[in-house]
Amino acid sequence: MFLLKLLLLNAFRHKLRTGLTIVGLVVAVCSFGLLRTLIDAWYAGVEASSSTRLVTRSAVSLTFPLPLSYVQRLKAVDGVTTISWANWFGGVYQTERNFFPQFAVEPSTYLALYPEYRLSEDEKQAFLRDRQGAIVGRKLANTYGWKIGDQIPLRGTIYPGTWSFTLRGIWDGAEAKTDESQMLFHWAYLNESLRKKYGPRADAVGVYMLGIDEPQNAALISQRVDAQFKNSQAETMTETEAAFQLSFVSMSEAILVAIEAVSYIIIVIIMAVMANTMTMTARERMAEYATLKALGFSPGFVVRLLFGESMLIALIGGGLGLALTFPAVAAIAGALGSFLPVFQVQATTVALQCSAAGVVGIVAAAWPAWRMSRIDIVQGLRHIG
Helix, strand or coil, X not given: CHHHHHHHHHHCCCHHHHHHHHHHHHHHHHHHHHHHHHHHHHCHHHHCCCCCEEEEEECCCCCCCEECCHHHHHHCCCCEEEEEEEEECCCXXXXXXXXXXXXXXXXXXXXXXXCCEECCHHHHHHHHHCCCEEXXXXXXXHHHCCCCCCEEEEEECCCCEEEEEEEEEEEEECCCCXXXXXXXXXXXXXXXXXXXXXXXXXXXXXXXXXXXXXXHHHHHHHHHHHHHCCCCCCCEEEEEHHHHHHHHHHHHHHHHHHHHHHHHHHHHHHHHHHHHHHHHHHHHCHHHHHHHHHCCCCHHHHHHHHHXXXXXXXXXXXXXXXXXXXXXXXXXXXXXXXXXXCCCCCHHHHHHHXXXXXXXXXXXXXXXXXXXXXXXXXXXXXXXX
């Protein structure tokens, strides 16, 4: 208790300098947390992927559709247990700013493949019965204030025209990383409309989702699927859901590496600022430390004083920065909307923030503590701070 009181008195002897150092730590730790959360959000789709799902798309490009007739041949592939499919719709709700993912899916098999979308049985049956029905995630429904039974008009960009859907269900994610910012509707409704208006564009699938029995056989099953359609007019590329998601992340890999580098540079900068503060503190108190040694206190006691003071300042600044991260992330998540559907502080980020604050406190005190522990008593007493 005595040592803690002494550390508090020493730490705030120069209130302005200590206060500014703490502010710098708060900004650095909070910024570090925000940047790490941004990186985690970018990889959220990969983290939420299932090892029992494969994605089959065109080997040329994702923009090239696959024939619906592939369904039967996919069912015959050994190891495939469930098949569903989806088309990216790309509609606009009210204004161009209201962007959120919309997929035309085969509803019964799609929901079977994605059990993490928790929907009540009544809502599920209502969705399955209504050809113009749609379901959305809880986050998306809250964003626009939608309720069951609401009409949702979308202006098509890929598929021209105005499309109207009736909201039949709102799902909750099984975990925090489950995407709740999507809208799903019946692929058959889209296909029937395309068949009437644009015949050649009908009966085409954007991607197939395949459920498999053994995750360890994912590579082998993928090879079997692609071998079925080799040398055909629409060759396929099959990969795990995680690899499929990573293909989108890799497009911004350079940006993510830069963001990660900046997050660590911020910690290095505040470490240098903190080290300068502790060095100034030790220089000013040289005569005091020499007096302590003259009175019989060991060099280890002097070291503990400096490390304790540095750690106290680092923990106060780090704790405040950590506490500020959560409301800051919540505010940013609200502003981003569905651009980054999962924007939450992860346990790993909290651990990294705590570790960063601790490392800053230790490193900043290392040099002045070593120097003061070796100070000559006579020279120290002659020093004028």
